[in-house]
Amino acid sequence: MITAERKPIKEIKEMLAPYKKILVVGCGSCVAECAAGGEKEVGLLSSALRMDAKASGKEIEIKEMTLDRQCVYEFIDQLTEVIDQYDIVLSLACGAGVQAVAEVFPKVHIVPALNTTFLGETKEAGLWVENCRGCGDCKLGVFAAVCPVTRCAKGLFNGPCGGSKTDRCEVDPDVPCAWQLIVSRLEDIGRLDLLRKVHPPADWSKQQGKGPRKIKREDQRT
């Protein structure tokens, strides 16, 4: 999933300061799973903004809405009826959602309430970890299902750097050394030979070669 964290309330308030009528829009997908932008978080943030406005003697009007997905037109369309009644939209979607809404409503001022962070997994309650960079050229098959591009701080393709000590990464002792994981997993399945050959330079054009990427599938287009 795509993970995100809410921006500091001060930064959100600064973006909203000139406006009275605010539409706060959450997203029920990834950012709901990571407890940053779902219905619950929309409610909490809206309450905080209302209380803050009241305390400073400011009059504001907030409407709360949460779409199933803010990155798909069919769901964004639910805003069509109401969006014109508001001065500004505060989106609790990921960066893709914010931009998708902005694209549909070009004349509406829309601002983000979240900092979109990474593609990751819910490791345990309240802990999300990054494990995919979406490089467009997955090599997990060679690296024992541990991604060195994402999980090695230097993104090394040919084994651990000289800083790996007692299975920890030198950059952050809280993080396991990805290469230690790869080596021991390959040892366990008897395939250390996969590391003996030199892995050639990656093709980063699949990640960032020509600006934003797109996937076009004729079989899905009607």
Place this chain on the structure above:
Amino acid sequence: MITESRLKKVLNSGKFAVTAECGPPKGADPEVVKSKGKILKDHVDSINVTDNQTGVVRLSSLAACALLKAEGLDPVLQMVTRDRNRIALQSDVLGASALGIRNILCLSGDHQSFGNQPQAKGVFDIDSIQFIQTVRKMRDAGEIIGGDKLTTPPQLFIGAVANPFADPFKYRATRLATKVDAGAEFIQTQCIYNLKRFKEWMGLVSDLGMADKVYILGGITPLKSAKMAEYMAKNVAGMDIPEEVINRMKAAPAKEQRQEGIKIAVETVQALKEIKGIHGVHIMAIEWEEVVPQIVEESKLFPRPQV
């Protein structure tokens, strides 16, 4: 004017090589580099110049190497993949050769979060092993990544580093072998304080048939004080300083600790000379270059061979 790598000539002639490290200044003064070169010139075969070591901005290693070259020394250009993509790396490799630099040491580099630019974007377009392979192909096949031909290939003696003290231990010898497969001709190791583990690692390296395929230079860093030993043991990633070495430093009175550190360094050099497959030493006296001549002399490695 040297047209060939002195390091390569010394190693090829079967002599025990001595290299030292020179850290460039945090400023634009060429005299700092030149004076470090002067201190080291007669006592070492070649001088490594570090490339923004620990992610701290310093005078560029390429420029410092050119300065040393002009002083008649044989510099070893250290180049990390942290700060340059493959376009810049290959371009600088050509530039180095054009400036008469004849040795290169290919590294990935300390992570940028350790230095004084922690907000920098780490490049790591290619890793150290891919970099070794790239330089080797540029030199031997006259070809860059992607297959384009060079009008004139660079002339460089190609080196890599090895850390026998990092984990996973068994894989460390394999990693060295992979670097040799990629094209490394000489290896400079992390500083050695734990000789027992180093010998164990050399055993594994020999088992892989690598002892005769590559020149290995053992790393030496003289300790300045017991405090430095403790700090390095605790805070420097991939460093292995056994308790007995720290205790030995502590046992010496404060004023004599430097002397004790030099003594340990000399003893380590002597021990390394006896290990099969070790072809030289690489002395990294951090901001203490002036001690190198003493270590070289006391290790009976002076005068240096004329090649």
